[in-house]
Amino acid sequence: MTAPGNQVTSEVGRLRTVLLHRPGAELRRLTPRNNDELLFDGVPWVARAQEEHDAFAAALTERGVEVLHLDRLLAEVMAVPAARAEVITAAIDDPRLGATLRHATTAHLAGLAADDLAAALITGVAHDELRGGRGLAYELMGRGEFVVPPLPNLMFTRDSSVWVGDQVAVASLTMPARHRESALTAALYAHHPRFAGAEQLYESDLEHLEGGDVLLLAPGVLAVGVGERTTAGGAERLARRVFARGLAHTVLVVPIAQERATMHLDTICTMVDVDAMVMYPAVADSLQAWTVTAGDEPPDVADTSELAVTGPRPFLVAAATAMGIDRLRLIDTGLDPVTAEREQWDDGNNTLAIAPRLTVAYERNTVTNAALEAAGIEVLRIAGSELGSGRGGPRCMSCPVLREALPG
The missing domain is CATH 1.10.3930.10 (Arginine deiminase)
Structure with a gap:
């Protein structure tokens, strides 16, 4: 298997290749005694989790996506x-x-x-x-x-690596139960011919940075959540590197609550169109962003140059400005506070875009999915009653390796 070219410049460009991990015997190691330490909220029914994951992979394949395991x-x-x-x-x-x-x-x-x-x-x-x-x-x-x-969390392949342009950032995972995932991912990218020649943008021994906190809002624009899993130092290091390598011109640093339900930025919001996202209603009006740019002199490989930092501003406003659009549309889910909290906990906002206005979501989040469809977004519903016990949705379970560039 040789590399046909790996590149990701947005969250919604048509998905061509994705890296998944089908949950296996590692889930059978979970018990009521160790599930908390291993970051699961319960002991999943393994056979059903595998059936759900197989259906997820099949849904992607049926839409023309190459699935790497x-x-x-x-x-x-x-x-x-x-x-x-x-x-x-x-x-x-x-x-x-x-x-x-x-x-x-x-x-x-x-x-x-x-x-x-x-x-x-x-x-x-x-x-x-x-x-x-x-x-x-x-x-x-x-x-x-x-x-x-x-490593029962290995199925959340988005967390241990993220592609930015044609380079891959191997994450520095925060929780001890997940540290070794980065070693496996790094070995894969360094030695498998499928990724031959891929340059590593980030390494696992640097400041904590997890892929679930990195959103490619538009070509040249990244948003990085800082909270339970990603540190401000990790966001700064990533910003310096993407600027130095010409992979982005703006990084939005977004503080998020350091809580289990909002462990990553992609548990709060995900892109569903080139100018639209779905977001947890409870934070829509309060989410802020600091805008980081390279300043007068682009950072060098030594990561020592001064960055230009402004803000904070409302996240949606800062994002639209960085993306060069009038407004970043927020899909109004119309959820009451109780339903919103339930569907947030069940990863209702953690969707995977296959293309603009085409996304994968857990079927259980019925109100959020209905709101997406009312806004013109096609939703491919998948089961996730067992997969969700590790607190991750379709985006968490997928690492895009190749997306088509957006037109224009």
Whole structure:
């Protein structure tokens, strides 16, 4: 598989290629004892979650979208020695293990075939699954404890990477349960021929920055949410890099509440047309943005040049100005406060645009979907009763790799 060209310059250009991860055995590792630590609000019915995800992938394929599966690409890239070394090093970078158990775990993982290694890195390795386990840390572990924890959030592929133009930003994920996701994603982009030559815009060891907080509002215009998962430092670093590399002229930095229900900017709002978005009504009038531009001298690769920062202004106003349009239309969902809160919690505003005025949404958010259709947006409804237990919608579960450029 060779790279046909990867580029994303907007949220709504016709989607041609997307990276998904079908949830698998890693979800079976969730229990009432560990689901909070692993960032799930419950223990999902795995078979049903897989059915729902399969239907999501099928809906995209039926609309002409090439679907890449992360686990399959990872298995292929695990045949590359450098990639194997990188992900194994990340897997044992855990202070719980101690030197003896780290050595034993390295030997176990290094001895696995490519497919088995990819599966182990995603599903995790439990105490009683480790061949040759030894050492004090190993002896003191319970049988059900994980030497290498599972990655049940891997299905939210938007968070661990985001494409800006023809470059990919590998996220610096905030929550400890998700740190290793970036190592897998980075190895994929660095070593798989599908992404040959792709330049990395951001790395996982930098300030915290997550893909769910990055919206490509229009060519050259990014919005970055700063809240529970992305820091102001991460937003500043990304701004410097997109300016220095000519990938954007304006970055809007948008403070959001540091809460579970609004963990990312895309849980609050998503684009559904070139000039329209759907937004959680409770924040529509209060959401603010700081406008960041390169200033007189564009930032250099050393990330030390001064940036021009103005604001804050109402987000919708600042966005329209940066996008060069008269007004950024807000789809009025007409929701009462209780219904709005319910549909926000169920990712009603986390939609994935396949093209202008064509979007994918969870079927359960009936009022939001009806409002979108009344505004001329075609909605492809998918089931998400089990997928949603990790608090993520269609946009969270998809990383666009290639979108057509918008006309003009």
